[in-house]
Amino acid sequence: MKHVCSVWTTLLAVAVAFCAFWVEINTAWFTQKLASYSTPNDPSQPDVTAVLLNWVRLPNVVQIVSTLCAESLDGVIKEIVVWNNNYNRPLVDQDFANLTCSKLHIHNSVENLYFQARFIACASASTPYCFIQDDDYLVKPEIIRSLRARIGTHDIYHLPPDEVLAGHVLSIESPSTNITFGFSWLGYGALLLRSNAESFLSLLKRIGASEEETKMADNYYSILKNSVPEIWTGHPIPLFGGGDFTVGGEGVARNRKHIAAATNYLDQIVATDAGSDAWPYVSLPSSPVEPQVERSPCLGRSCVLESTLQSLPDAFATAEATRRTAMELFAREAQLSPVLTPQFTSNYVNHALSRAVDADPKTFFRSFQNATEGDTLVFDMLDNVRQLNWTGVEWLWLVDSDMAPILKASTVSFSPDKRSWVESSGSVSCIPYSVQPRTLECRIPIEGASIGTARYFRLRLEKTFLLPWRIYETRLQSNGSGLRVL
Ligand SMILES: *[C@@H]1O[C@H](CO)[C@@H](O)[C@H](O)[C@H]1NC(C)=O
Ligand SMILES: *[C@@H]1O[C@H](CO)[C@@H](O)[C@H](O)[C@H]1NC(C)=O
Ligand SMILES: *[C@@H]1O[C@H](CO)[C@@H](O)[C@H](O)[C@H]1NC(C)=O
Ligand SMILES: *[C@@H]1O[C@H](CO)[C@@H](O)[C@H](O)[C@H]1NC(C)=O
Ligand SMILES: *[C@@H]1O[C@H](CO)[C@@H](O)[C@H](O)[C@H]1NC(C)=O
Numbered sequence: 378m379k380h381v382c383s384v385w386t387t388l389l390a391v392a393v394a395f396c397a398f399w400v401e402i403n404t405a406w407f408t409q410k411l412a413s414y415s416t417p418n419d420p421s422q423p424d425v426t427a428v429l430l431n432w433v434r435l436p437n438v439v440q441i442v443s444t445l446c447a448e449s450l451d452g453v454i455k456e457i458v459v460w461n462n463n464y465n466r467p468l469v470d471q472d473f474a475n476l477t478c479s480k481l482h483i484h485n486s487v488e489n490l491y492f493q494a495r496f497i498a499c500a501s502a503s504t505p506y507c508f509i510q511d512d513d514y515l516v517k518p519e520i521i522r523s524l525r526a527r528i529g530t531h532d533i534y535h536l537p538p539d540e541v542l543a544g545h546v547l548s549i550e551s552p553s554t555n556i557t558f559g560f561s562w563l564g565y566g567a568l569l570l571r572s573n574a575e576s577f578l579s580l581l582k583r584i585g586a587s588e589e590e591t592k593m594a595d596n597y598y599s600i601l602k603n604s605v606p607e608i609w610t611g612h613p614i615p616l617f618g619g620g621d622f623t624v625g626g627e628g629v630a631r632n633r634k635h636i637a638a639a640t641n642y643l644d645q646i647v648a649t650d651a652g653s654d655a656w657p658y659v660s661l662p663s664s665p666v667e668p669q670v671e672r673s674p675c676l677g678r679s680c681v682l683e684s685t686l687q688s689l690p691d692a693f694a695t696a697e698a699t700r701r702t703a704m705e706l707f708a709r710e711a712q713l714s715p716v717l718t719p720q721f722t723s724n725y726v727n728h729a730l731s732r733a734v735d736a737d738p739k740t741f742f743r744s745f746q747n748a749t750e751g752d753t754l755v756f757d758m759l760d761n762v763r764q765l766n767w768t769g770v771e772w773l774w775l776v777d778s779d780m781a782p783i784l785k786a787s788t789v790s791f792s793p794d795k796r797s798w799v800e801s802s803g804s805v806s807c808i809p810y811s812v813q814p815r816t817l818e819c820r821i822p823i824e825g826a827s828i829g830t831a832r833y834f835r836l837r838l839e840k841t842f843l844l845p846w847r848i849y850e851t852r853l854q855s856n857g858s859g860l861r862v863l
Contacts, residue, residue: 429441556644579658
């Protein structure tokens with residue numbers, strides 16, 4: 378289902394809808410989002426079922442099961458279902474003999490149900506959440522823990538930067554006609570609500586989707602939801618092994634055909650009975666629309682970095698005004714194609730936000746726009762300082778040598794809930810870190826009476842600069858730990 382973006386990004390365009398809303402950056406988005414992050418994970422009650430499809434890459438499936446079965450996910454994953462679509466080659470316990478994984482359940486399907494199988498397996502899970510992924514990528518356990526910590530009332534998709542970009546291209550934001558969606562794959566790692574998988578299957582029946590369309594369920598899932606998906610720019614690790622489902626022009630054409638069919642269904646649904654209970658799964662766009670926030674999960678530890686920095690050209694916002702129906706998706710894509718310069722695309726893909734939290738000091742995040750007053754970065758540590766047993770807090774930065782003034786022109790605050798923020802007075806201090814490239818290691822001590830209850834940490838730029846953000850790595854840590862950036 379994947380590997381289509383390279384084709385898209387050369388032929389077509391990339392866009393995102395809501396740049397217009399960025400003009401008025403305030404902290405409303407912190408509070409708006411809060412309500413949905415309210416399902417804490419009790420480690421003694423793991424509540425996620427992992428669903429994997431097997432076709433012809435069994436060694437990959439074994440490797441992924443081994444990762445999902447790791448002790449570090451004991452508090453999160455309750456069961457791992459391997460759904461074997463390869464009816465000619467039933468799987469037996471012996472195929473996983475080298476793992477001792479009591480969570481593993483093998484389901485041998487009597488026919489190849491393709492991608493529909495993940496939703497069937499999820500709908501019949503005993504847990505409220507399902508983790509879905511393809512068999513050609515690894516998703517690190519700390520990312521799955523972060524997904525679980527943040528899941529609330531909607532699904533979360535984890536994608537590499539090129540697919541995030543493709544998803545921004547394939548989106549329509551037209552609240553006035555009740556059409557609002559963004560396309561996203563599930564195969565790079567997605568945490569779904571079991572109830573969504575179930576109601577999605579009911580919807581496919583209700584709309585009379587053909588057998589072929591139902592098998593290609595992934596192409597329909599995010600579009601028919603009719604809401605802006607929560608997408609994390611992340612770090613899926615490719616596993617090789619051949620047998621890709623989507624290869625070459627034929628696969629791309631098939632995907633686009635089904636994406637077009639999904640938009641056609643959505644237009645019909647919304648035109649006939651928007652907002653009624655007649656259609657399971659489909660939601661009505663929320664208003665007002667939330668401003669665009671980019672999110673990346675950390676590697677090497679569990680946390681999530683959020684950014685309000687503008688990541689896409691202004692042209693994407695203006696392209697939006699004229700779109701009314703879901704089927705205009707490809708017209709919008711074509712309209713935006715000139716904005717997708719190789720320069721822009723390569724920065725987006727190679728210097729995504731995720732590079733600032735990938736625990737690799739050689740890679741860096743570089744913003745598309747110059748650093749602008751109001752630019753905000755927020756860490757969610759998923760637990761508060763007291764639960765983390767930190768003696769104090771410091772925010773570490775490994776940045777380009779000309780970034781020190783930007784950090785010094787920023788205010789730092791912390792919050793237990795993203796609603797009430799306490800400003801910290803700690804000042805920035807920097808020392809040289811490396812000469813080639815010229816980087817600095819900067820520390821910001823974070824202080825305040827209520828620091829023990831802090832879970833969210835925010836940096837807000839109070840001035841505009843004529844250079845982009847360039848962050849090699851950033852992290853929060855206990856002040857007693859004495860660690861350098863890495
Ligand atoms: C289990 O591991 C052994 C030794 O590494 C290997 O020879 C064997 O093929 C493995 N079995 C399976 C089912 O993967
Ligand atoms: C959008 O949905 C709302 C709620 O069902 C409805 O009142 C409104 O008429 C719809 N708008 C359009 C343009 O269909
Ligand atoms: C914090 O300390 C308590 C008590 O020693 C321990 O049970 C808990 O696991 C620690 N938490 C972390 C995140 O290390
Ligand atoms: C860490 O911060 C706390 C609170 O600000 C302070 O009391 C403590 O001395 C600091 N520890 C170190 C090692 O800097
Ligand atoms: C950022 O500032 C530089 C220096 O003034 C300018 O040349 C460049 O065009 C600006 N970049 C953007 C995206 O506005």
